[in-house]
Amino acid sequence: MRFLLVALLLIARPALALECAGTDLLTTMPEPDRTALKARAEATPHGHGLLWQATRDNTRFTIFGTYHLPHERTTAHLDALLPRARAADIAYFEMNAPDARAFERMAATRPGLIFIADGPTLPERLAEDEWQALHRQMATRGFPAFMTAKLRPVFVSMMLGISPCALKQQQSGAKGIDHRLAETLHAESRDTRSIEDPMTTLQIFDAFPPEKELDMIRLALDMAIDPDDLGTTLLNAYLRQEIALIWELGRDISLAHGGPNAEEDFALFERVLLTRRNRDWADTLLADATQNPDQTAFVAVGAAHLMGDTGLLNLLERAGYTITPLPFDRPERHRQ
Secondary structure, eight states: OHHHHHHHHHSSOOOOOTTOOOOOHHHHSOHHHHHHHHHHHHTSTTOBOSEEEEEETTEEEEEEEEOSSOOTTHHHHHHHHHHHHHHSSEEEESSOHHHHHHHHHHHHHOGGGTBOOSSOOHHHHSOHHHHHHHHHHHHTTTOOHHHHHHBOHHHHHHHHTSOHHHHHHHTTTOOOHHHHHHHHHHHTTOOEEESSOTTHHHHHGGGSOHHHHHHHHHHHHHOOSOHHHHHHHHHHHHHTTBHHHHHHHHHHHHHHHSOTTHHHHHHHHIIIIIIHHHHHHHHHHHHHHHHSTTOEEEEEEEGGGTSSTTSHHHHHHHTTOEEEEOOOSOGGGSOO
8 A cells, every 4th residue: 555655656746855765675675576576567568668659640749757756867857858848739747837736726725635624533533552653653754743633544644655854855845857847848838738637636535435544544554664765666666767667566565565455455546546547648648639630749647657558658559559669868877
């Protein structure tokens, strides 16, 4: 569960502090386990690579798999991507700059989006020892007990998946590639659009019953994997462009630590967070291409949405598009 919530922030938002160094879990994994993990990743369609081109007739999509958190290569990635984004007729993001600002205003004026609007609060829903452990963990992340008590459980779980150090870095104002690209293009008066309704991410969480949300908190509190180690592992794999490896690692972690319903829970998260949205996004792009057959588009969405049988790239390929990987970044400069 914790991995999936962290992955949502990777393949949805907070910040990984460069000072918050952790141990790459892949370097400490037994060799047979690492070999099996990599074999599954290598068998995943479009599982390696960040920058792709999808073409059919005169329609061209340039598609980049983002890491929503800032990292040491964010500025370099921005510099490399801006010429391609500026050359496109339109740019799609999970949330463009105007919608992101509107969402922030809405969250500020509608506390029920993030906080428990009515009914029992977390101290009332959790056992006393669970609540004590929770508010201590959240205090290290800058959340006082009175605020933690009223937060929706899914947001609490997200915060538990991120280290205290990383959350402090987030407060410094560092922004990920999605935000920086969307803001830059909007400031230049270019045509940018959200590929889905900005409320979609919040509506996704309504798919999980209340007791399942509490289980997320319990599992996040109990799991022994250090958030800094997990964050370092995810970022290193991303910078090596090993996107499928990230997802397969998450599957292993979730099944190992997720309790008796782990396989069912993982499938639910994958279906709700990725598969359904991928299909909706592909439909949006295909419909736009039908209406504007000579249009070129730049698409920047979370990297995990690109790979796999039901990934955005495979869906476009099934619709008749030719998928081509594009060279991007310099591997020798990645963290090892």
